[in-house]
Amino acid sequence: MRRIGIVGCGHIGTVHSYALRRLTQANLITAMVTATFDTDFARAAEMAKHHDAQPYHDLDLLLDNVDVVWICTWTSGHLEAVARAAERGLAVFCEKPLAATIEDCRRVHEVLATVPHQVGLVLRYAPVFAQCAEIVRSQEFGRVLTTIFRDDQYFPVQGMYGSTWRADRELAGGGTLIEHSIHDIDLLAWILGAPDSVSAATAQRFGCEGIEDTAVLHLGYPDTSRAVMISIWHQILSRGSTRRLEIFCEHALLWTEDDYLGPLHIQTSDGFLERCGSVPDWANQLDLPEVYEKSVVQYATPAKAFLDALDGSGGRSNGFPTSAEALASHLLVEAAYQSAAVGGVPISVVAL
Ligand SMILES: NC(=O)c1ccc[n+]([C@@H]2O[C@H](COP(=O)([O-])OP(=O)(O)OC[C@H]3O[C@@H](n4cnc5c(N)ncnc54)[C@H](O)[C@@H]3O)[C@@H](O)[C@H]2O)c1
Known part of the structure; x- marks a missing residue:
């Protein structure tokens, strides 16, 4: 044992x-x-x-x-x-x-x-995202054109989080992008592959120095597809942590608003499909x-x-x-912060 x-x-x-x-x-x-x-x-x-x-x-x-x-x-x-x-x-x-x-x-x-x-x-263990990754890799609905990912939650120094360290840059490293959306950056890399450029804008409105509450990233990929990632910390306490992912492929739009089981909605020329994830049998x-x-x-x-x-x-x-995948996501977050600091100039990720 x-x-x-x-x-x-x-x-x-x-x-x-x-x-x-x-x-x-x-x-x-x-x-x-x-x-x-x-x-x-x-x-x-x-x-x-x-x-x-x-x-x-x-x-x-x-x-x-x-x-x-x-x-x-x-x-x-x-x-x-x-x-x-x-x-x-x-x-x-x-x-x-x-x-x-x-x-x-x-x-x-x-x-x-x-x-x-x-x-x-x-998030790599979420059945709904495993389905996305499988569809993208197999090109079941053709190549990816554009991806839109929105992640929002209330500023997590309150409610179920109740942790004041998230307002302290020395302890947290930053705000919504590094603290929460490191998950999203990792997930996008897993589903779409590594981007080769990022440009970003960030904003902070809640008075915590160095803790951004909004981050908008534009990611470019070697195959010329693009992704937009929006990460928000707001003050809507009745709203739980929420993710919405939309992936436009050549022959289908995939989208989900549930970051664990889905369903994954799929719209093709023939109409609508749904693929539902399930918890493992052992659960x-x-x-x-x-x-x-x-x-x-x-x-x-x-x-x-x-x-x-x-x-x-x-x-x-x-x-x-592993830590290698996690570090790759941190390098992208760092590039996004660098881009935001110079007005959104695109940063080459390959050159990092
Ligand atoms: N994977 C996820 O979904 C997920 C979700 C929430 C938090 N997190 C991460 O987990 C970590 C903790 O977040 P949390 O929400 O549990 O915060 P928390 O404030 O609720 O808990 C952190 C705990 O660590 C203790 N602590 C601080 N420094 C310590 C040290 N040097 N040695 C021992 N204990 C120490 C604090 O006293 C506190 O009890 C953060 O890095 C956060 O980003 C991950």
Whole structure:
């Protein structure tokens, strides 16, 4: 049984903790949470209770007593925790973004590359986006012409996030583009391939220095197709986190407004189709209240994939995506910030 330590016991650490507990209880993984650590000890102690685990006051003590670490601190804390785990050769699941600056993102990548790891870019596990990727790759409806992606959520220092660090550039690295839409950048790269240019505009209206609440990116691709990505933090507290993806292919428009199961709507010359995603069969074995099923399985799936990869390789294999894919997305985000800083001049991504 692999011993898992959770480092950072806030919002997403709690989601991972819950998903891992259900997976362990259903015998779907050969691992269990045995240790927790947070700079706020009360949080570590509270989480530990649910697993009968040991809460630690000291990160090194936790690391000496586990086989795998889930790094869920706020973004600026990832590098140190990852580095100390990697010194011991531990397997690491690291939350996104890798770090708050591009230099630290490179360092996190270099360190993660020395150990079995996976990055928390979980949208790659969403069935609806897997369908998009498959359709685009197979050219079932011809080549991609243009893609439009909108991601919006309320400014996440309130409501279910309740985390003031997202208003602090040193801790978060920036606003909606790096903190939230690093997911979207990664997803677009996975579905469409790597862009070769980006131009961007950003704006900040909520008084937090260096925390943009709007980012609009124009992405160019080697095959001359284009994508527009709009990332927004607003103040509509009744509106949950929402994504809308539209991909115009030569012979179909694909679109979805649900970032997990879809449905994926497809309009062709013959009319309309719908393809619905489904949760994995094993998810029925998790003892979950229906209201939590979708959100927990979204995180249980990548967690199980990582632990399965470790099991299948004697603890040596990476999960997916790796820090290399995550770093590529960070380089694109950095290029977008550079472009925005000089009035939207297109930046060649190949030249980075
Ligand atoms: N993959 C996803 O879908 C997803 C969703 C939400 C958040 N995240 C990412 O997860 C990370 C945490 O976000 P959150 O919403 O859980 O924030 P949070 O504020 O709710 O929790 C962060 C926790 O980390 C603790 N902490 C900070 N520095 C620490 C350190 N050096 N060592 C140990 N503990 C430390 C804090 O005390 C806090 O309890 C961020 O990087 C965020 O971008 C990912």
